[in-house]
Amino acid sequence: MKKNKIKVRFAPSPTGYLHIGGLRTYLYNWLFAKKNKGEIILRIEDTDRQRYVEGATESLIETLKKIGLPWDKGPFIQSQKMGNYQGLAQKLVDDGHAYYCFCSPDILEKMKQKQIADKLAPRYDRRCRNLNEEEISLRLRSGQPYVIRLKVPNQGSIKFRDLIRNDVEFDLKNIDDQILLKSDGWPTYHLANVVDDHFMGITHVIRGEEWLSSTPKHILIYRAFNWSIPEFAHLPLLLNPDHSKLSKRQGDVAAEDYLAQGYLSKTLINFLALLGWNPGNNQEIFNLKQLIKEFSLEKIQKSGAIFNREKLDWLNGYYLRQMPINKLVKLCIPYLNQLGFPINRKKIKKIIFLEQERLKRLNQIGDLANFFFLDDLEYEPGLLFWGKTSSKETEDNLIKIKFLLKKIPCFQFKAKIILKKLNILAKEKGTGEIFWPLRVCLSGQKSSPPPEAMAEIMGQEKTLKRIDLAINKIKRARQ
């Protein structure tokens, strides 16, 4: 028996950005396709014309491209008349699987409110299901707006096998007569999705768990058309720290925001892959090739996963530390540019080399390294005192340091030599007493790269100037 080629799709609707959970769904689809030498299709589901957002489709595609997992076909855009949704809906009516419904949104809303008040499950009462031919054609001719609804059987159940959850069963008596075609002539998700999946030959529908309860409706539609039913795999949801569905209100959900903050796409891929899936061993760091090799739907988790920012930061920091310095410099420069700092490539490279081990996100580079570029530093004079060292002693030490550094010939003002000189002084005065105040007066921060390294990059003149500044600060504070 020849096995059909596996085909999956990612079918987001354009809301204005690529949801990070959507990105994970895409990743899992992508990995599954690659693992099985199949094909992944990108399809944009934009049948909701009321919510249409200008440019959303483009930005979605743009972000997906930046992530760097290329799809094989598409993007196909539903609004660009892909399927003959109206014709197919009509066919369903003709075959007795669907029917015209003339109930206005107003009537529907009242129905719902009454049901809720009566503590009943809100559901369409199917009053249009048994309209006779005559009445239907009369209403149609008079131009009354209508929708087409799926005729859900009154009894029985739908049972299907989910690749992640195994057998799932729904009683048909709990399923509403789903609208397939809206009164504006556009299909709902349910119709468009099934139709497109069928005509594209999708073999595996891998999507978020929020679709699990509409799957019976979809199966009913496949059956009504007498189409073969694809495999389903419903992914666990991504959650906020408070366990609710990951939402915009609680932090970033837009993939492009993560990219803009300086998370690498390899970080995002690695991190998202492990959020709901794992290879069954202790490996945490994965490149794409390894992910493709290891991935399987069976190892996907059933329960939702909280999106853990700390671990994401750690992973990104890890990748940043692994990165060749020239590449890191290239990535950091736009962030430095943004702050208006002058770009001297050679100097920048030295700075970034020093800060590499501290960097967790590219957009932190400004905060970490701004003292190299600023003219004046703001800090409390008290920060200059090491341990219990007094103000006077600190001042004396700084004067000694200055004297020492001043004597170094300009061309020898290198970290190695500076360190050697400082160590002589440190032996006499104590390491903390020497290195600490120098660090503070150069960086203005309590944590920073080693002072001698900073001094080399800043140059002798600026270094001496900053020491002077610190001495003055101490004096002023004492008065």
Add this chain to the structure above:
RNA sequence: GGCCCCGUCGUCUAGUGGUUAGGACACCAGGUUUUCAUCCUGGUAACAGGAGUUCGAUUCUCCUCGGGGCUACCA
């Protein structure tokens, strides 16, 4: 409310009818270091609860509880 899904450290998770219940992030401590960071070592920390099956359940079954999703002419 109804239907469906889920339930191992704070978080992401591994795991088995008998384990000292493992790893990672975070946290704490120690080491390296002039600070921070990196790196190394160690530590705190979990099987939601109750029945049943069993010689033995974290593991299998049921119930309870808890969390989540769906319940739109949104996807």
